[in-house]
Amino acid sequence: MTAPPEVPGVLTREQVVQTARSIAAVQEPDGGVPWPEGHVDAWNHIECLMAMTVAGLTEPARRGYEWLARHQRADGSWPMKLAGGRPVETAGESNHAAYIAVGVWHELLVTGDEAFARAMWPVVRRALDFVVDLQTPRGEILWERDADGTPAEYALLTGCSSIHQGLRCGVSLAEHVGDPQPDWELAADRLGHVLAAHPEAFADKSRFSMDWYYPVLGGAVRGAAARERIAAEWDTFVVPGLGVRCVSDQPWVTGAETCELVLTLDALGERERALELFADMQHLRHEDGSYWTGWQFVNHKHFPHERSSYTAAAVVLAADALAGTGPAAGLFRDAPPQAATAVSATPCGCDRAASHT
Helix, strand or coil, X not given: CCCCCCECXXXXXXXXXXXXXXHHHHCCCCCCCCCCCCCECHHHHHHHHHHHHHCCCHHHHHHHHHHHHHHCCCCCCCEXXXXXXXXXXXXXXXXXXXXXXXXXXXXXXXXXXXXXXXXXXXXXXXXXXXXXCCECCCXXXXXXXXXXXXXXXXXXXXXXXXXXXXXXXXHHHHHHHCCCCHHHHHHXXXXXXXXXXXXXXXXXXXXXXXXXXXXXXXXXXCHHHHHHHHHHHHHHHEECCCEEECECCCCEEEHHHHHHHHHHHHHCCCHHHHHHHHHHHHHHECCCCCEECEEECCCCEECCCCECHHHHHHHHHHHHHHHCCCCCXXXXXXXXXXXXXXXXXXXXXXCHHHHHC
Protein backbone atom coordinates (compact mmCIF):
# COMPACT_ATOMS: atom_id res chain seq x y z
CA MET A 1 0.00 0.00 0.00
CA THR A 2 1.31 3.46 -0.89
CA ALA A 3 1.56 6.39 1.51
CA PRO A 4 -1.55 8.49 2.11
CA PRO A 5 -1.91 11.42 -0.30
CA GLU A 6 -0.97 15.04 0.19
CA VAL A 7 -1.89 18.15 -1.77
CA PRO A 8 0.99 20.62 -1.42
CA GLY A 9 -0.12 24.02 -0.27
CA VAL A 10 -3.57 22.73 0.72
CA LEU A 11 -3.38 19.59 2.88
CA THR A 12 -0.41 17.71 4.27
CA ARG A 13 -0.32 13.94 4.43
CA GLU A 14 -0.80 14.17 8.19
CA GLN A 15 -3.89 16.31 7.76
CA VAL A 16 -5.41 13.82 5.30
CA VAL A 17 -4.86 11.00 7.79
CA GLN A 18 -6.35 13.15 10.56
CA THR A 19 -9.47 13.61 8.44
CA ALA A 20 -9.75 9.87 7.85
CA ARG A 21 -9.35 9.30 11.58
CA SER A 22 -12.28 11.64 12.18
CA ILE A 23 -14.37 9.16 10.19
CA ALA A 24 -13.07 6.20 12.19
CA ALA A 25 -13.89 8.10 15.37
CA VAL A 26 -17.62 8.07 14.61
CA GLN A 27 -17.72 4.48 13.35
CA GLU A 28 -20.08 2.39 15.45
CA PRO A 29 -18.95 -0.78 17.25
CA ASP A 30 -20.73 -2.96 14.67
CA GLY A 31 -18.78 -1.31 11.83
CA GLY A 32 -21.42 1.10 10.49
CA VAL A 33 -20.43 4.69 9.68
CA PRO A 34 -23.42 6.91 10.46
CA TRP A 35 -24.70 10.29 9.34
CA PRO A 36 -24.73 12.96 12.07
CA GLU A 37 -28.43 12.11 12.55
CA GLY A 38 -27.42 8.60 13.58
CA HIS A 39 -28.56 6.42 10.69
CA VAL A 40 -26.37 4.49 8.26
CA ASP A 41 -26.96 4.16 4.55
CA ALA A 42 -24.88 1.93 2.31
CA TRP A 43 -23.73 4.59 -0.20
CA ASN A 44 -22.25 7.09 2.25
CA HIS A 45 -20.97 4.24 4.42
CA ILE A 46 -19.01 2.85 1.44
CA GLU A 47 -17.60 6.27 0.58
CA CYS A 48 -16.30 6.51 4.15
CA LEU A 49 -14.68 3.09 3.90
CA MET A 50 -12.92 4.13 0.70
CA ALA A 51 -11.53 7.22 2.40
CA MET A 52 -10.23 5.23 5.37
CA THR A 53 -8.54 2.78 3.01
CA VAL A 54 -6.81 5.63 1.16
CA ALA A 55 -5.41 6.86 4.48
CA GLY A 56 -4.16 3.40 5.47
CA LEU A 57 -6.89 2.70 8.04
CA THR A 58 -7.47 -0.81 6.78
CA GLU A 59 -8.89 -2.35 9.95
CA PRO A 60 -11.89 0.00 10.36
CA ALA A 61 -12.51 -0.15 6.62
CA ARG A 62 -12.66 -3.93 6.69
CA ARG A 63 -15.04 -3.85 9.64
CA GLY A 64 -17.22 -1.62 7.49
CA TYR A 65 -17.23 -4.15 4.65
CA GLU A 66 -18.14 -6.86 7.14
CA TRP A 67 -21.09 -4.65 8.14
CA LEU A 68 -22.20 -4.53 4.51
CA ALA A 69 -21.99 -8.31 4.09
CA ARG A 70 -23.91 -8.82 7.32
CA HIS A 71 -26.74 -6.43 6.48
CA GLN A 72 -27.24 -7.27 2.81
CA ARG A 73 -30.66 -8.77 2.17
CA ALA A 74 -31.41 -11.86 0.10
CA ASP A 75 -32.43 -9.76 -2.91
CA GLY A 76 -29.01 -8.05 -2.94
CA SER A 77 -30.14 -4.70 -1.50
CA TRP A 78 -29.64 -2.89 1.78
CA PRO A 79 -32.35 -1.11 3.77
CA MET A 80 -32.44 2.56 2.86
CA LYS A 81 -31.60 3.53 6.45
CA LEU A 82 -30.44 1.53 9.45
CA ALA A 83 -30.09 2.75 13.02
CA GLY A 84 -28.60 0.62 15.76
CA GLY A 85 -28.23 -2.14 13.21
CA ARG A 86 -31.98 -2.21 12.53
CA PRO A 87 -33.83 -1.03 9.43
CA VAL A 88 -35.77 2.19 9.92
CA GLU A 89 -36.56 2.71 6.22
CA THR A 90 -36.90 -0.61 4.48
CA ALA A 91 -36.94 0.18 0.75
CA GLY A 92 -33.77 -0.69 -1.16
CA GLU A 93 -32.12 1.98 -3.32
CA SER A 94 -30.49 0.99 -6.58
CA ASN A 95 -27.58 3.40 -6.25
CA HIS A 96 -26.86 2.20 -2.70
CA ALA A 97 -26.59 -1.35 -4.01
CA ALA A 98 -24.45 -0.40 -7.01
CA TYR A 99 -21.85 1.45 -4.96
CA ILE A 100 -20.57 -1.73 -3.31
CA ALA A 101 -18.86 -2.55 -6.61
CA VAL A 102 -17.03 0.79 -6.53
CA GLY A 103 -15.95 0.20 -2.95
CA VAL A 104 -14.69 -3.36 -3.43
CA TRP A 105 -12.89 -2.49 -6.69
CA HIS A 106 -11.30 0.50 -4.95
CA GLU A 107 -10.21 -1.66 -2.00
CA LEU A 108 -8.61 -4.16 -4.39
CA LEU A 109 -6.78 -1.41 -6.28
CA VAL A 110 -5.38 0.11 -3.09
CA THR A 111 -4.52 -3.00 -1.10
CA GLY A 112 -4.09 -5.67 -3.77
CA ASP A 113 -5.89 -8.07 -1.44
CA GLU A 114 -7.19 -10.82 -3.70
CA ALA A 115 -8.69 -12.81 -0.85
CA PHE A 116 -10.80 -9.82 0.20
CA ALA A 117 -12.06 -9.25 -3.34
CA ARG A 118 -13.05 -12.88 -3.78
CA ALA A 119 -14.74 -13.00 -0.37
CA MET A 120 -16.81 -9.91 -1.27
CA TRP A 121 -17.59 -11.03 -4.81
CA PRO A 122 -20.89 -12.80 -3.93
CA VAL A 123 -22.04 -9.61 -2.17
CA VAL A 124 -21.23 -7.53 -5.24
CA ARG A 125 -22.87 -10.00 -7.60
CA ARG A 126 -26.13 -10.07 -5.65
CA ALA A 127 -26.15 -6.27 -5.37
CA LEU A 128 -25.63 -5.58 -9.07
CA ASP A 129 -28.19 -8.21 -10.06
CA PHE A 130 -30.67 -6.29 -7.87
CA VAL A 131 -29.69 -3.08 -9.68
CA VAL A 132 -29.96 -4.45 -13.21
CA ASP A 133 -33.37 -5.91 -12.42
CA LEU A 134 -34.62 -2.32 -11.99
CA GLN A 135 -33.58 -1.21 -15.48
CA THR A 136 -36.37 -0.08 -17.79
CA PRO A 137 -36.59 -0.93 -21.51
CA ARG A 138 -35.30 2.57 -22.33
CA GLY A 139 -32.22 2.11 -20.14
CA GLU A 140 -32.66 4.19 -16.98
CA ILE A 141 -32.64 2.38 -13.64
CA LEU A 142 -35.50 3.00 -11.21
CA TRP A 143 -34.33 4.54 -7.98
CA GLU A 144 -35.68 2.03 -5.45
CA ARG A 145 -37.76 -1.04 -4.72
CA ASP A 146 -40.06 -1.19 -1.69
CA ALA A 147 -39.63 -3.98 0.82
CA ASP A 148 -42.76 -5.63 -0.62
CA GLY A 149 -41.08 -5.80 -4.05
CA THR A 150 -42.84 -2.84 -5.68
CA PRO A 151 -40.44 -0.78 -7.85
CA ALA A 152 -40.40 3.01 -7.98
CA GLU A 153 -42.13 4.77 -10.85
CA TYR A 154 -39.21 6.99 -11.85
CA ALA A 155 -35.43 7.24 -12.06
CA LEU A 156 -33.02 9.86 -10.68
CA LEU A 157 -30.18 11.35 -12.70
CA THR A 158 -27.60 11.56 -9.92
CA GLY A 159 -28.37 8.07 -8.68
CA CYS A 160 -28.17 6.59 -12.18
CA SER A 161 -24.89 8.38 -12.84
CA SER A 162 -23.41 6.76 -9.74
CA ILE A 163 -24.88 3.41 -10.81
CA HIS A 164 -23.11 3.77 -14.15
CA GLN A 165 -19.77 3.89 -12.34
CA GLY A 166 -20.83 0.99 -10.12
CA LEU A 167 -21.67 -1.19 -13.10
CA ARG A 168 -18.35 -0.38 -14.77
CA CYS A 169 -16.44 -1.25 -11.61
CA GLY A 170 -18.53 -4.40 -11.27
CA VAL A 171 -17.64 -5.47 -14.82
CA SER A 172 -13.94 -4.94 -14.06
CA LEU A 173 -14.20 -6.91 -10.82
CA ALA A 174 -16.10 -9.71 -12.53
CA GLU A 175 -13.36 -10.06 -15.14
CA HIS A 176 -10.73 -10.00 -12.42
CA VAL A 177 -12.26 -12.84 -10.42
CA GLY A 178 -12.97 -14.88 -13.55
CA ASP A 179 -16.76 -14.62 -13.49
CA PRO A 180 -17.66 -12.28 -16.40
CA GLN A 181 -21.05 -10.59 -16.31
CA PRO A 182 -21.91 -9.48 -19.86
CA ASP A 183 -25.43 -8.47 -18.78
CA TRP A 184 -23.93 -5.82 -16.50
CA GLU A 185 -21.81 -4.48 -19.33
CA LEU A 186 -24.85 -4.22 -21.58
CA ALA A 187 -26.81 -2.54 -18.78
CA ALA A 188 -24.01 0.00 -18.30
CA ASP A 189 -23.92 0.79 -22.02
CA ARG A 190 -27.68 1.32 -22.15
CA LEU A 191 -27.62 3.41 -18.98
CA GLY A 192 -24.72 5.51 -20.25
CA HIS A 193 -26.63 6.30 -23.43
CA VAL A 194 -29.79 7.39 -21.64
CA LEU A 195 -27.78 9.49 -19.17
CA ALA A 196 -26.09 11.33 -22.01
CA ALA A 197 -28.92 11.66 -24.49
CA HIS A 198 -32.31 11.34 -22.78
CA PRO A 199 -32.84 13.88 -19.97
CA GLU A 200 -36.57 13.21 -20.17
CA ALA A 201 -35.93 9.79 -18.60
CA PHE A 202 -35.30 11.32 -15.17
CA ALA A 203 -37.28 13.22 -12.56
CA ASP A 204 -36.56 16.93 -12.81
CA LYS A 205 -34.39 18.09 -9.90
CA SER A 206 -32.19 20.44 -11.87
CA ARG A 207 -31.92 22.93 -8.99
CA PHE A 208 -29.53 20.51 -7.26
CA SER A 209 -25.87 20.75 -8.19
CA MET A 210 -25.34 16.99 -8.12
CA ASP A 211 -27.49 16.64 -11.24
CA TRP A 212 -25.20 19.11 -12.97
CA TYR A 213 -21.87 17.32 -12.51
CA TYR A 214 -22.70 13.69 -11.70
CA PRO A 215 -23.17 12.46 -15.29
CA VAL A 216 -19.55 13.52 -15.81
CA LEU A 217 -18.32 12.17 -12.48
CA GLY A 218 -19.97 8.81 -13.10
CA GLY A 219 -18.31 8.50 -16.52
CA ALA A 220 -21.35 8.70 -18.81
CA VAL A 221 -20.46 12.11 -20.27
CA ARG A 222 -16.86 13.04 -21.07
CA GLY A 223 -14.85 15.01 -23.60
CA ALA A 224 -16.19 18.19 -25.19
CA ALA A 225 -19.75 17.44 -24.11
CA ALA A 226 -18.65 17.21 -20.49
CA ARG A 227 -16.73 20.48 -20.65
CA GLU A 228 -19.77 22.18 -22.19
CA ARG A 229 -22.00 20.79 -19.46
CA ILE A 230 -19.76 22.05 -16.68
CA ALA A 231 -19.38 25.47 -18.29
CA ALA A 232 -23.14 25.87 -18.77
CA GLU A 233 -23.95 25.90 -15.03
CA TRP A 234 -20.64 26.97 -13.49
CA ASP A 235 -21.84 30.44 -12.51
CA THR A 236 -25.11 29.00 -11.19
CA PHE A 237 -23.51 26.68 -8.68
CA VAL A 238 -19.93 27.78 -7.95
CA VAL A 239 -19.42 30.54 -5.38
CA PRO A 240 -15.88 31.93 -5.82
CA GLY A 241 -13.75 31.46 -2.74
CA LEU A 242 -16.30 29.28 -0.94
CA GLY A 243 -17.26 26.20 -2.95
CA VAL A 244 -20.34 24.72 -4.60
CA ARG A 245 -23.97 25.39 -3.78
CA CYS A 246 -26.03 22.36 -2.88
CA VAL A 247 -29.05 23.94 -4.58
CA SER A 248 -29.10 26.79 -7.04
CA ASP A 249 -31.60 28.97 -5.17
CA GLN A 250 -30.06 28.88 -1.67
CA PRO A 251 -26.97 30.71 -0.31
CA TRP A 252 -25.46 27.47 0.97
CA VAL A 253 -22.22 25.80 -0.09
CA THR A 254 -21.49 22.22 0.91
CA GLY A 255 -18.18 20.43 1.27
CA ALA A 256 -19.18 17.08 -0.19
CA GLU A 257 -20.59 18.58 -3.38
CA THR A 258 -17.54 20.82 -3.72
CA CYS A 259 -15.15 17.87 -3.44
CA GLU A 260 -17.21 15.84 -5.90
CA LEU A 261 -16.88 18.70 -8.38
CA VAL A 262 -13.14 18.64 -7.68
CA LEU A 263 -13.16 14.96 -8.67
CA THR A 264 -15.20 15.82 -11.76
CA LEU A 265 -12.77 18.54 -12.87
CA ASP A 266 -9.83 16.23 -12.23
CA ALA A 267 -11.52 13.60 -14.42
CA LEU A 268 -11.67 16.20 -17.21
CA GLY A 269 -8.00 17.07 -16.83
CA GLU A 270 -8.79 20.52 -15.39
CA ARG A 271 -6.33 20.23 -12.55
CA GLU A 272 -5.81 23.94 -11.85
CA ARG A 273 -9.50 24.64 -11.41
CA ALA A 274 -9.83 21.50 -9.30
CA LEU A 275 -6.99 22.59 -7.02
CA GLU A 276 -8.42 26.07 -6.63
CA LEU A 277 -11.83 24.72 -5.70
CA PHE A 278 -10.30 22.23 -3.26
CA ALA A 279 -8.40 25.05 -1.56
CA ASP A 280 -11.53 27.20 -1.44
CA MET A 281 -13.52 24.66 0.56
CA GLN A 282 -10.95 24.30 3.32
CA HIS A 283 -12.77 26.98 5.33
CA LEU A 284 -15.04 24.08 6.35
CA ARG A 285 -12.20 22.23 8.08
CA HIS A 286 -12.43 21.80 11.85
CA GLU A 287 -9.33 21.70 14.02
CA ASP A 288 -9.82 17.97 14.67
CA GLY A 289 -9.63 17.18 10.94
CA SER A 290 -13.36 16.70 10.43
CA TYR A 291 -15.39 18.95 8.12
CA TRP A 292 -18.52 20.99 8.57
CA THR A 293 -21.24 19.87 6.16
CA GLY A 294 -21.89 23.35 4.79
CA TRP A 295 -21.78 27.13 5.14
CA GLN A 296 -24.70 29.55 4.80
CA PHE A 297 -22.87 32.54 3.38
CA VAL A 298 -25.57 35.16 3.91
CA ASN A 299 -26.11 34.37 7.59
CA HIS A 300 -22.43 33.41 8.02
CA LYS A 301 -23.26 30.21 9.86
CA HIS A 302 -22.45 26.56 9.44
CA PHE A 303 -25.57 24.86 8.13
CA PRO A 304 -26.60 22.38 9.22
CA HIS A 305 -24.64 22.76 12.45
CA GLU A 306 -22.90 19.42 12.08
CA ARG A 307 -19.70 17.79 10.88
CA SER A 308 -20.39 14.82 8.64
CA SER A 309 -18.36 11.71 7.91
CA TYR A 310 -19.37 11.73 4.25
CA THR A 311 -17.95 15.25 3.84
CA ALA A 312 -14.65 14.14 5.35
CA ALA A 313 -14.67 11.14 3.04
CA ALA A 314 -15.17 13.30 -0.04
CA VAL A 315 -12.22 15.45 1.04
CA VAL A 316 -9.92 12.43 1.32
CA LEU A 317 -10.98 11.02 -2.05
CA ALA A 318 -10.50 14.40 -3.71
CA ALA A 319 -7.05 14.71 -2.14
CA ASP A 320 -6.14 11.27 -3.45
CA ALA A 321 -7.22 12.17 -6.98
CA LEU A 322 -5.32 15.46 -6.93
CA ALA A 323 -2.18 13.84 -5.51
CA GLY A 324 -2.34 11.30 -8.31
CA THR A 325 0.10 8.90 -6.68
CA GLY A 326 -2.17 6.27 -5.16
CA PRO A 327 -3.19 3.10 -7.02
CA ALA A 328 -6.86 4.19 -6.97
CA ALA A 329 -6.26 7.89 -7.65
CA GLY A 330 -7.76 7.52 -11.13
CA LEU A 331 -10.93 5.76 -10.00
CA PHE A 332 -13.17 8.65 -11.08
CA ARG A 333 -10.89 9.76 -13.92
CA ASP A 334 -10.64 6.55 -15.91
CA ALA A 335 -13.91 6.54 -17.83
CA PRO A 336 -14.70 3.59 -20.10
CA PRO A 337 -14.12 4.09 -23.85
CA GLN A 338 -17.87 4.27 -24.55
CA ALA A 339 -18.17 7.43 -22.45
CA ALA A 340 -15.69 9.36 -24.58
CA THR A 341 -18.17 9.86 -27.40
CA ALA A 342 -21.25 10.51 -25.29
CA VAL A 343 -23.26 13.66 -25.96
CA SER A 344 -24.39 16.25 -23.47
CA ALA A 345 -27.59 16.00 -21.46
CA THR A 346 -29.63 18.70 -19.76
CA PRO A 347 -29.37 18.58 -15.96
CA CYS A 348 -32.46 17.03 -14.39
CA GLY A 349 -31.95 14.77 -11.36
CA CYS A 350 -31.50 14.57 -7.61
CA ASP A 351 -29.87 15.88 -4.49
CA ARG A 352 -27.76 13.94 -1.97
CA ALA A 353 -30.78 13.28 0.22
CA ALA A 354 -32.90 11.99 -2.65
CA SER A 355 -30.23 9.83 -4.23
CA HIS A 356 -28.17 8.61 -1.28
CA THR A 357 -30.63 8.11 1.56
